[in-house]
Amino acid sequence: MIEICKKQDCVGCGACLSACNKDAITMQPDALGFLYPKIDQGKCINCGLCAKSCFNNNKPAYNEPIDTCVGYAVNIGEQVSSTSGGLASVFMGTILKNGGLVYGCSGENARKIKHIRIENPEDIDKLRGSKYVQSYMGQIYKNVVADLCADRTVLFIGTPCQVAGLKAYLRGKTYENLYTVDFVCHGVPSQQILNNAIDAKVNEREGLRLVNRVKEGSKESKYTLRLIKNGQVVYDDTYPSKGYITGFLCGLYYRENCYQCQFARRERVSDVTLGDFWDRFDNVKGLANKKDGLSMIMANTEVGKKLLSMCEDSYAHAEWDYEDFIRRNGQLKQPIRRHPKRDQFEKIYATAGYDTALSETLHQDLKNIRKNILLNAISSIINRTPVVRTIYKKLRNR
Structure with missing residues (x-):
């Protein structure tokens, strides 16, 4: 049986779906609704086109901006x-x-x-x-x-x-x-x-x-x-x-x-x-x-x-x-960090649904967001006001 790529590497781009000439591949959702390819073994002829069309098996070319x-x-x-x-x-x-x-x-x-x-x-x-x-x-x-x-x-x-x-x-x-x-x-x-x-x-x-x-x-x-x-x-x-x-x-x-x-x-x-x-x-x-x-x-x-x-x-x-x-x-530079409550969200989602999962996992984020908004507003005032910016630099350098 063909393995297109490891599930943890799949991005759901659907290149394998387009590559299959026998319509043997469908995209099926997981518990959170993310789509992953599923092969119908009754239709598959093991030609390997799906795996050949996956960038996880053929690493893409990267270019530094010109x-x-x-x-x-x-x-x-x-x-x-x-x-x-x-x-x-x-x-x-x-x-x-x-x-x-x-x-x-x-x-x-x-x-x-x-x-x-x-x-x-x-x-x-x-x-x-x-x-x-x-x-x-x-x-x-x-x-x-x-x-x-x-x-x-x-x-x-x-x-x-x-x-x-x-x-x-x-x-x-x-x-x-x-x-x-x-x-x-x-x-x-x-x-x-x-x-x-x-x-x-x-x-x-x-x-x-x-x-x-x-x-x-x-x-x-x-x-x-x-x-x-x-x-x-x-x-x-x-x-x-x-x-x-x-x-x-x-x-x-x-x-x-x-x-x-x-x-x-x-x-x-x-x-x-x-x-x-x-x-x-x-x-x-x-x-x-x-x-x-x-x-x-x-x-x-x-x-x-x-x-x-x-x-x-x-x-x-x-x-x-x-x-x-x-x-x-x-x-x-790097991917966004995995949210510390991602697993908790998925667990609550499976039993109580989206709304409950969201409300029970965002508390600390909202506190941090409001704090950052206030700090950014203060920073903006400092940087846009020459006199305040000069005083701020002098105080900071003492």
Whole structure:
């Protein structure tokens, strides 16, 4: 019997599912709803394509970024409506306007977050924004290859492990018409956990759109679990709270593999990596609209540099030191730590459900979060007020 990879190493990317020509593989949920491949031995012919298409058996190529900068979309609408600087929207728009295709994660159906294919610029909004849950891939990789073989230019956007899954599925074959973009990823909860959180707060079963980051008032985006139906907000749970978004940011219920993620490192697997850039202390100079959101931008390959060059008239940028990106973002150094109450959450979840498990495991986190918010507010005041900053430095140096 074929073992695709060890369960603790599986990221649920679905490359094995796409690789199987006999439909012998299905993705089945565990107790927390995370999907793992299951082989139907009655259909399996032991060809080994599934194992050959798993990056755990064929380690991906990593690249240290070639060029790094901070920037934002020149189109103010793209910048403001996006999570940070709107660079993903810039990439999508450029590819689509030149007759290409985009594959990315859609939040249009909050109860089934999945990767979809778009080919019209008016559909970019379906992919815009952060979705803090694992996206279902289905047969996406197979579809990507079909488009590549039809000489269509393809932009694939996903988590680092989803990009690695695509490259493993390609089994070493390269395509000049493929561009890959990943983002700095904390980790992913399951769709089942998200659905539990939705069920606990709203009665609507259909037509809910998921939003996990919003820019309102101040242009710095806020973390939230927002559900929208027919253009109206039906539920909004902004961090910090006792809800889903706080559990996510604390790493309480990520996929087990996320706590040992091989992609949480300075070397990257995609052509371009994007991330948030917070300029709270006004260090970035020469970018007029930086207050409306900035992105970290890392070109990791020559293909990535080519993509940025194609978009050069659509985004403003300033060169930035990659070591500073790493200092600011822990996931460019190492995976997030496994939450000390992860096992407790899973145990309570199995017997009492999501709401009870969450409320009984987040107490200390909420205390720490409120303390840090206060300390950050004080630090911000000190750093933005020259007189106070001078007095503070003198007192500290005594």
